[in-house]
Amino acid sequence: MDHGRTTISVVVPFYNEAAGVEAFFARLFSVADAMPDYEFDVVAVNDGSTDVTLARLLEARERHGRIHIVDLSRNFGKEAALSAGLDRARGEAVIPIDSDLQHPPELIPDMIRRWRAGAEVVLARRNDRVTDGPLQKFAAGMFYRMHNVIAETKIPPDVGDFRLMSQEVVEVLRGMPENRRFMKGLFAWVGFRSEVIPYDVAPRLEGKSRFNVWKLWNFALEGITSFSTVPLRVWTYIGAVTSLLALVYAAYIVIKTIFFGTDLPGYASLMVGVLLLGGIQLIGIGVLGEYIGRIYGEVKRRPVYVVRKEFTVER
Structure with missing residues (x-):
């Protein structure tokens, strides 16, 4: 040199x-x-x-x-x-x-x-x-x-x-x-x-x-999960809002039953509710999994x- x-x-x-x-x-x-x-x-x-x-x-x-x-x-x-x-x-x-x-x-x-x-x-x-x-x-x-x-x-x-x-x-x-x-x-x-x-x-x-679409998507996920915990925090609010809506709906069902009796249960509405909540839960678990995967990769110290x-x- x-x-x-x-x-x-x-x-x-x-x-x-x-x-x-x-x-x-x-x-x-x-x-x-x-x-x-x-x-x-x-x-x-x-x-x-x-x-x-x-x-x-x-x-x-x-x-x-x-x-x-x-x-x-x-x-x-x-x-x-x-x-x-x-x-x-x-x-x-x-x-x-x-x-x-x-x-x-x-x-x-x-x-x-x-x-x-x-x-x-x-x-x-x-x-x-x-x-x-x-x-x-x-x-x-x-x-x-x-x-x-x-x-x-x-x-x-x-x-x-x-x-x-x-x-x-x-x-x-x-x-x-x-x-x-x-x-x-x-x-x-x-x-x-x-x-x-x-x-x-x-x-x-x-x-x-x-860099195809799949690689770009994974690259974006890597960047976001490396420098932000907002995706985790968002699910706290989604869970709170969903729970609040569920409580409001439960109160509505109780009041309606007391004053007007029961209706024939609706299969369609039941399935919509189950699938919607199940989908929300799975997305939340997926976001959590992204962060756990990062922790798993880091703690091995390869x-x-x-x-x-x-x-x-x-x-």
Whole structure:
């Protein structure tokens, strides 16, 4: 490491991205080479890829140098891969970025200027979601609105993992003990002085997004249950209101029976009541189960990721 230059760590998760590895590093190092006052240290995390991504990363390491490869033992997910990269990022500033080039590396010099001017976190916010399908746009909009209404920690809309963080911010993130990590929420929770840079999202370099509706739904659940207990509290009020209505209806039945006698019992109304209350109870149990599942996952204290092998950069 050249101690006369400022080191910038770039953290890049890879999962089955073999076709785009060389194009990504060509763009990234083109930007890095135009900034001679900075030394770029890349941490590439192979998140259990089943294609030849690791081989392509090793080729890129031979060609470009400056690439520290972390090969995980299986696919642990992007949040774990980011954590593995942040754990090894020793630069004075750290930049997580996707490898599909939807996050433009050309934005990095502006990020560094904002950081040098005093920002501890520089967020990259996408101008639009033209590369997403209608369902993805709707789901993303609903998630941000719902999350920011019920959670104490607000997540900036349309801001992903692409950002610059000072080493002080990354140190705080490393010290957070969660096993199930919702990184967008953790990034927002730590705070620090932040600035926002808008950017236009480019089409994916290769392939298509792996986030289908089911994964987006589970991702939203993970975020909401990580940073809000409102879903649990809501069921207290639902239960109270339902009990009150049941008491009012019971009083009505008693009074009606005393003064007007009994009617022939109605099968339909009975079934509606049973199914309605049963459905409410099952939904409540499901919400409770989400939180119990998180507790179960945390108390086991398994590691967030497992490393098969590391290929470090020779200094």
